[in-house]
Amino acid sequence: MGNDQVATANEQTTAISSLFSNRSFIFLWLSSTVSFLALSTYLFAEQWYIITVLEKESALGIVMMVTMVPRILFMTLGGVWADRFRRSRIMLLSSLVRCFLVLGMILLLQLSLLELWPLILFALSFGIVDAFFSPANTSLLPALVAKEVLPRSNSFIQSSNQIALFSGPMLGGWILSFGSFSLLFAVIAGFLLLTFLFSSLIKEEKRETSISKPSTLSELKEGLSYVWNMPFLKNMLLILIIINFFFFGPLLMGIPLLVDSVLKGEVLDLSFLQSSYQGGMLAGAILVGILNWQKKRGLTMLVMIGVLGICLTFLGQIGFLWQGILLLVLMGILSSFINVILISTIQVQSDPMKIGRVMSLVNASSNGLVPLSYAFVSLALLLQLTISDVMLVCGMLIFVITVIYLLRSNVIKHVE
Numbered sequence: 001m002g003n004d005q006v007a008t009a010n011e012q013t014t015a016i017s018s019l020f021s022n023r024s025f026i027f028l029w030l031s032s033t034v035s036f037l038a039l040s041t042y043l044f045a046e047q048w049y050i051i052t053v054l055e056k057e058s059a060l061g062i063v064m065m066v067t068m069v070p071r072i073l074f075m076t077l078g079g080v081w082a083d084r085f086r087r088s089r090i091m092l093l094s095s096l097v098r099c100f101l102v103l104g105m106i107l108l109l110q111l112s113l114l115e116l117w118p119l120i121l122f123a124l125s126f127g128i129v130d131a132f133f134s135p136a137n138t139s140l141l142p143a144l145v146a147k148e149v150l151p152r153s154n155s156f157i158q159s160s161n162q163i164a165l166f167s168g169p170m171l172g173g174w175i176l177s178f179g180s181f182s183l184l185f186a187v188i189a190g191f192l193l194l195t196f197l198f199s200s201l202i203k204e205e206k207r208e209t210s211i212s213k214p215s216t217l218s219e220l221k222e223g224l225s226y227v228w229n230m231p232f233l234k235n236m237l238l239i240l241i242i243i244n245f246f247f248f249g250p251l252l253m254g255i256p257l258l259v260d261s262v263l264k265g266e267v268l269d270l271s272f273l274q275s276s277y278q279g280g281m282l283a284g285a286i287l288v289g290i291l292n293w294q295k296k297r298g299l300t301m302l303v304m305i306g307v308l309g310i311c312l313t314f315l316g317q318i319g320f321l322w323q324g325i326l327l328l329v330l331m332g333i334l335s336s337f338i339n340v341i342l343i344s345t346i347q348v349q350s351d352p353m354k355i356g357r358v359m360s361l362v363n364a365s366s367n368g369l370v371p372l373s374y375a376f377v378s379l380a381l382l383l384q385l386t387i388s389d390v391m392l393v394c395g396m397l398i399f400v401i402t403v404i405y406l407l408r409s410n411v412i413k414h415v416e
Helices: 002-020 023-054 057-084 087-110 116-130 133-144 147-178 181-200 216-229 231-262 267-291 297-315 321-349 355-382 387-407 409-415
Strands: none
Touching: 023 057, 023 087, 023 116, 023 133, 023 147, 023 181, 057 087, 057 116, 057 133, 057 355, 087 116, 087 133, 087 181, 116 133, 133 147, 133 321, 133 355, 147 181, 147 267, 147 321, 216 231, 216 355, 231 267, 231 297, 231 321, 231 355, 231 387, 267 321, 297 321, 297 387, 321 355, 355 387
16 A cells, blocks of 8 residues: 555656646746736736726726626637637737737826726727637647646646736735836736747647638637537536536625625625635645546536535525635635636547637636626625525525536546
8 A cells, every 4th residue: 555655656746747847838837827917917907097096986897897808708719719820829929919008008107198998998908819818828738738637737727827816916006005007017018028928938839720711700600519519518518607607606796795794794804705715726726736636527526516516505604704714715625626627628528629619618608607697696686685595596506407417427428
């Protein structure tokens, strides 16, 4: 038994060493992390500029929608391009154009011309250009690493992305505490320039392309048809849609409401709960990278989704802060495991010639339904349901749907 444990440890060490000796993976990892850091810092700067400089809090929602909604919509087009052109080149151009956009914002800021409408125009452009980066980034990974280490490599990227998402607002606040918005936007431009440099250092094999290329619309239809006709991919997207609709809205909107109406707590209690979930996600991403889960991934993922639903149900019934902290840490860990296993499995199972379109649909499904989930929770609250009732119903729905999927053995068979 001891020898088996030593052998396993040696295998893990060898796998990690081979992964970190892969220069293209390292540069892909760095470009993804720095791009996420630029995006989270940009969103913070955009919001705080509207609130403190323009003093137009009522326009905050509009600008955020203009930034994020086109980003979601254009991800599908980004997936088509990721299958048609060199993905590292798309990442390179996306980061360079975003860098120039931020430099343009600095110029207008220096001229005192960065008012609401120019800001909306920049937000729209930034969101659209950023939409092309993500499908290219996620679809390039399977071409750079062996499928045996995809879970581990995805976990490294996901954990770094989580750190970047946490760090952006904190970094932005720290810079503004002693500097100006011009300095903050300059730092964001610097991050995007680094993303450009890292992307340019990725060695991507040239893919064969046909002389007569079909139109973008026909390629998009082909990608949708491919996903729809593949039972595995269709089921994975349906699972992703279910999680995002019934889980993230009740969770993210529900935490502040639980603190206010159930726990009768203060802002410090809110920060404890939010940090617990984010910390759990980071811990989960690191843990799944260490374990490099390979066996029974479909069964494992579905069981974890069912447990996630149960945790959401219990979260609505808490009476003490420590209960919420424990549940949210567990939910964060489960969320990371599910995310890494799902993405890794999709990357392995997808046709390399269509993976860009598949990953763009995955990204659009992940991000696109969250606003609808917020609207669903808001409607439920308007109908006089409490947030505890909403979490109870949504958690039980997730659990029941997961049980139905577990009883369908063909789903698990396709995922293994």
